Amino acid sequence: xxxxxxxxxxxxxxxxxxxxxxxxxxxxxxxxxxxxxxxxxxxxxxxxxxxxxxxxxxxxxxxxxxxxxxxxxxxxxxxxxxxxxxxxxxxxxxxxxxxxxxxxxxxxxxxxxxxxxxxxxxxxxxxxxxxxxxxxxxxxxxxxxxxxxxxxxxxxxxxxxxxxxxxxxxxxxxxxxxxxxxxxxxxxxxxxxxxxxxxxxxxxxxxxxxxxxxxxxxxxxxxxxxxxxxxxxxxxxxxxxxxxxxxxxxxxxxxxxxxxxxxxxxxxxxxxxxxxxxxxxxxxxxxxxxxxxxxxxxxxxxxxxxxxxxxxxxxxxxxxxxxxxxxxxxxxxxxxxxxxxxxxxxxxxxxxxxxxxxxxxxxxxxxxxxxxxxxxxxxxxxxxxxxxxxxxxxxxxxxxxxxxxxxxxxxxxxxxxxxxxxxxxxxxxxxxxxxxxxxxxxxxxxxxxxxxxxxxxxxxxxxxxx
Numbered sequence: 033x034x035x036x037x038x039x040x041x042x043x044x045x046x047x048x049x050x051x052x053x054x055x056x057x058x059x060x061x062x063x064x065x066x067x068x069x070x071x072x073x074x075x076x077x078x079x080x081x082x083x084x085x086x087x088x089x090x091x092x093x094x095x096x097x098x099x100x101x102x103x104x105x106x107x108x109x110x111x112x113x114x115x116x117x118x119x120x121x122x123x124x125x126x127x128x129x130x131x132x133x134x135x136x137x138x139x140x141x142x143x144x145x146x147x148x149x150x151x152x153x154x155x156x157x158x159x160x161x162x163x164x165x166x167x168x169x170x171x172x173x174x175x176x177x178x179x180x181x182x183x184x185x186x187x188x189x190x191x192x193x194x195x196x197x198x199x200x201x202x203x204x205x206x207x208x209x210x211x212x213x214x215x216x217x218x219x220x221x222x223x224x225x226x227x228x229x230x231x232x233x234x235x236x237x238x239x240x241x242x243x244x245x246x247x248x249x250x251x252x253x254x255x256x257x258x259x260x261x262x263x264x265x266x267x268x269x270x271x272x273x274x275x276x277x278x279x280x281x282x283x284x285x286x287x288x289x290x291x292x293x294x295x296x297x298x299x300x301x302x303x304x305x306x307x308x309x310x311x312x313x314x315x316x317x318x319x320x321x322x323x324x325x326x327x328x329x330x331x332x333x334x335x336x337x338x339x340x341x342x343x344x345x346x347x348x349x350x351x352x353x354x355x356x357x358x359x360x361x362x363x364x365x366x367x368x369x370x371x372x373x374x375x376x377x378x379x380x381x382x383x384x385x386x387x388x389x390x391x392x393x394x395x396x397x398x399x400x401x402x403x404x405x406x407x408x409x410x411x412x413x414x415x416x417x418x419x420x421x422x423x424x425x426x427x428x429x430x431x432x433x434x435x436x437x438x439x440x441x442x443x444x445x446x447x448x449x450x451x452x453x454x455x456x457x458x459x460x461x462x463x464x465x466x467x468x469x470x471x472x473x474x475x476x477x478x479x480x481x482x483x484x485x486x487x488x489x490x491x492x493x494x495x496x497x498x
Contacts, residue, residue, distance in 0.1 A: 041066035090114040090122050097125070105133050108154040115159050118168035128178070129155040136479040139456055157189050165198045167208065169220040176222045190227065194234060200241040206250050209234065231257050239264060240271030243280050255287070262292040274335065333358045341376065348380055358384045371399055378406060385409075438462050442494055450487045459490070467497045 045066050087109035088099050100106070106126040114122035160181060163171040175181055185193060193199060194212075210216035213234070214226045235258045242250050251268070260268070265284070269291050272280035284291075331352050334344070347353040359377060361370050377383040388408045391399045442462045445455050456478055464474045477498055478485070 087113065090119065090126075091117070093121055093125065096122055100125075105137055106130075108158070111154050111159065112162045115162040115168055115171055116166040118163070118166070118170050120170045120174055123159065123171060123174075128159065134479055135481055136456075136475060139454060139478060139482060139485070156184055157192070160184055161189075161193045161196055162198075164193055164208070164212075165196055165201070167205070169218075172221055176224070180224070181222065182224050182226060190230065191233060191237075194230075194238055200238055200245055200247070202245060204245070204247040204250055206247075206253060209250055209253070235260075236264065236267075240267040240274075243268045243271035243284070244275035244277065246275065246277050246280050248280075248283065260289055262290040265290040266292050276340070331357045333360045335360045344376075345380075348382055353382055355382050355384055357382065358386050358390070361387075361390065371402060374399065374402075383408075438465060439494070446487055446490050449485070449490060454482075454485065463493060463497075466494065469497075 041063060087107065088103065089095055090110050090113050096110075108130070111123060111126045114126065156175060156179065159171065160175045162168070163175065172181065175184060190212075207216065207218055211218045211221060212226055213231045214224075214228075217223050231254065235254045239251070239254065242254075258264075268284055268289060269281060272278075272284065331347070334347075334353060334357055344353060359374065361373075374383060374387065385408055388400070388403050391403065442459070445459055445462070448455060449459075460471070460474045460478060463469070463477070464471060467474075477493065
């Protein structure tokens with residue numbers, strides 16, 4: 033194995049899926065380094081990804097049994113991955129909720145670094161939402177056998193499902209929309225009655241996404257049941273603009289869907305040059321004919337997931353994109369793509385300085401390194417994961433941005449914990465450095481119930497240890 037060049041391993045691993053890349057990391061440092069090299073181009077949250085949030089493969093039951101016994105316990109990622117593939121046996125093996133995890137693992141898995149940490153524990157609601165969004169019939173039926181799924185999603189549950197980013201997928205699925213609206217049955221799914229307000233909620237909250245995806249059949253079906261006013265119509269036009277769908281804008285116009293320019297945001301129409309030109313023409317027409325216009329000077333933010341550089345350049349030329357316009361990047365988008373967009377904006381003098389804080393929230397060390405190189409300062413008030421905390425000792429050229437003493441950083445983390453934000457990995461990292469303890473010893477300190485991890489207890493740990 034050692035005789036094979038690392039470049040060859042990287043080439044081989046480029047054909048593996050992300051979950052499969054995790055396995056070589058537990059075999060040897062050579063394979064780990066090759067896998068990490070590939071993963072650095074796929075993940076943006078953390079270059080040192082193997083320290084946290086490792087999603088292991090779930091496509092085979094025997095492999096799952098192996099890593100459950102040899103590596104670690106289940107995490108939410110594996111459960112939902114199996115759910116998306118309708119692998120009922122795997123879900124039953126991994127568990128329908130996180131009750132079987134150790135106290136420390138429950139605490140660690142309850143937070144995930146984003147702009148702010150958020151809960152990621154799983155249960156029947158999470159599994160059911162994932163199953164419905166992916167059409168996993170066996171798991172939906174199994175959920176219903178455990179509990180009436182209308183009760184599982186009672187209250188905010190059904191709204192959470194509809195508001196889920198994955199609910200409106202690339203391919204249209206009118207049949208599932210009709211089933212959730214109690215206006216149609218699907219073979220293999222239980223016949224249940226959902227709340228009568230589902231249709232109006234679908235249209236008002238997801239109509240714009242249907243327009244973004246070009247789901248004409250779904251919108252036509254909803255138009256037959258919902259009256260579209262100019263506020264709702266404006267959302268549909270904005271959604272079509274965000275998707276770069278000039279064909280959908282024309283389709284909405286042909287159906288005389290009303291629109292009020294005052295309810296539109298120009299930032300929704302920079303996905304393509306033709307879309308942006310259409311929006312400018314509408315604005316000019318309204319201006320010339322005395323219609324009310326929104327107060328648009330400089331765009332506060334722009335989505336850069338699928339950029340149109342021609343549209344961006346026109347917006348820059350027109351004064352709508354300036355250095356005060358924050359690029360709205362997605363924390364799991366390709367780092368290579370993001371860096372290319374940010375460099376393009378920087379070359380034109382319109383890269384907003386606030387992008388640094390956003391990248392710190394994503395723990396995107398690669399882009400942070402580049403931002404430091406071009407002179408963008410770090411926001412010292414923001415605290416990210418332990419990976420970001422380690423930059424001062426592993427990357428000297430970023431040290432100026434993270435020059436707080438360990439105790440000061442620890443105090444900030446304690447204050448966060450009093451608000452219910454537990455950055456466990458960072459707390460453990462700092463305590464390990466202070467008391468020269470092993471990683472395993474410090475982790476044992478946090479294997480306790482959440483109610484026992486108080487501000488006073490954390491202060492005692494720093495002062496006296498255990």
